[in-house]
Amino acid sequence: MQFSKSTDYALHALIHLTLSEKDGHIGIKELAHTLGVSVSYLSKIMSKLRQDGIVRAVPGVNGGYELARPADEITFLEVIQVIEGREQLFECSNLHSQQHQLLSEEMAEVHLPKHRGSECLVKKVMDGAEEQLHQYLRQHTIQAVVDQALNRQHGFTSKK
Amino acid sequence: MQFSKSTDYALHALIHLTLSEKDGHIGIKELAHTLGVSVSYLSKIMSKLRQDGIVRAVPGVNGGYELARPADEITFLEVIQVIEGREQLFECSNLHSQQHQLLSEEMAEVHLPKHRGSECLVKKVMDGAEEQLHQYLRQHTIQAVVDQALNRQHGFTSKK
DNA sequence: TCTATTATGGATATCAAGTATCTACAATGT
DNA sequence: ACATTGTAGATACTTGATATCCATAATAGA
Incomplete structure (x- = not known):
């Protein structure tokens, strides 16, 4: 379970574009060279x-690339989902097993027939974890990282 | 980026063991059949x-398997880390690129030479996300899911 | 102690996804 | 027109997840 390297490249590329916004378009060559x-x-x-x-x-x-929107409207979550896809972090593969039914449908079926299709309790926990992760990633934008980098630089220079 | 099926099986197996604690050891055959x-x-x-x-x-x-510890001391995080490994969710592969240095070492090198080895700001955000995820998964135990399942069953029967 | 039962660990096969490159093609500005 | 630059398809390689089989070791009960 790891984020792919592509995600890493995408995030760094966007940061480079943000930092170079004033220079107009950035060619793929320069971008690729910068990221190695x-x-x-x-x-x-x-x-x-x-x-x-x-x-x-x-x-x-x-020609080249530029941001299509302000960097403070581009969240980490969005970038990650574009590269990694939007599949759920966890899929319950026990849909037809006894175990799964024990945790969801079987009980519902016996005691409350209308409650079919209720979810596996394990999956519910994992979905909660995913939502937690998404919340955090939604709150962090490319601009925020760039600001942090620039402040750091500023902090260092002013100290000297 | 998805949890492996093995994780799914592991979690469900542990829940089955918890529910069958009073029956002594559970054979791998029964376990495998239950999970399909x-x-x-x-x-x-x-x-x-x-x-x-x-x-x-x-x-x-x-013979067979049984829990080595009470189910309320077995967290989701622990199970997931055993199966998925303990590698970090995100590794910065730009360690030697210009971009990476821009976000960490280069600035430090120029303005504050002692600050070498500081981390990439992108990775810091991602590490924060991982910690967020871990916090959530640490708070959820196998016992909690079992309790929920049993309460649900109880709720249904008492309503009838 | 013998035997059936059960878990263990190694070897192996298969499949999907991530990583990476090359090449022909399309669009744009000078 | 022409050089430059991004696009898209085909392809190769590697890695990890999934899955199975078999020989081995350990144990309980007769």
Whole structure:
């Protein structure tokens, strides 16, 4: 259970775009070189971000990428979901086992027939965990990380 | 990014053991049949749980598995970490890239040389997310789920 | 002690996903 | 037109999850 490297590249790429906003479009070459990853691979990742409306791509001479929206409206959760997909963290594979029924439908069936389709209690706990995670990731934006980096730099220079 | 099926089986197996505590040892055959999974596969999972001191195994006639500790001392987090491993959810693969340095060491190097080895800000956010997840999973025990299942059953019967 | 029962650990096979690259194609500005 | 730059498809490689089989070790009961 780990986030893929693609997610890592996507997040760092967006931070680079934010920091370079004033410079206009950033080419995939520069981006790939900065992150230390091949152009071909990063292209796939940037395509996903584009398809989801997080960045804009401009082909042609002096083309490249730029943010499609302000960095403070781009949350970690959104980026992660674009790259990792939106499947649930946990799927109960015991749907037809005795065990699963014990924890949900069987009891409902015997005592309260209308209550079919109720969820496995294990899954309920895991869904709660996922919601917890999402809440946190929704609260953190690309802009927040950039601000932190700049403040840090500022803090250091002013101390000298 | 998803929890493996093994985790699902492990959690359900532990719940079955908890519910059957009074019946003494539970054989791997019964366990596997209840969960709807092969004996050979479930064996590997139970072995891990045994090696980590979550269950006890007794070989020989009338042998089988039982909980090594009270179910209210077995947290979801523990079970998940045994099965999934204890690697961090997020690893920054940009350790030697310009981007990474921008977010951590480069600034520190220029302005405050002693501050080497400071972490990437992206990773800090992700580590925070992981801690959030762990906090939640630590608060939920196998016993809690079993209690919920039994209360539900009780609630239904008393209503009739 | 012998035997049936049961868990253990190693070897292995299969499959899906992540990682990574190359190439032909399309769009854009000069 | 033409050089530049992103897009999309095909493909190869690696890794991890899933799953099974078999030989081995340990135990209880006759």
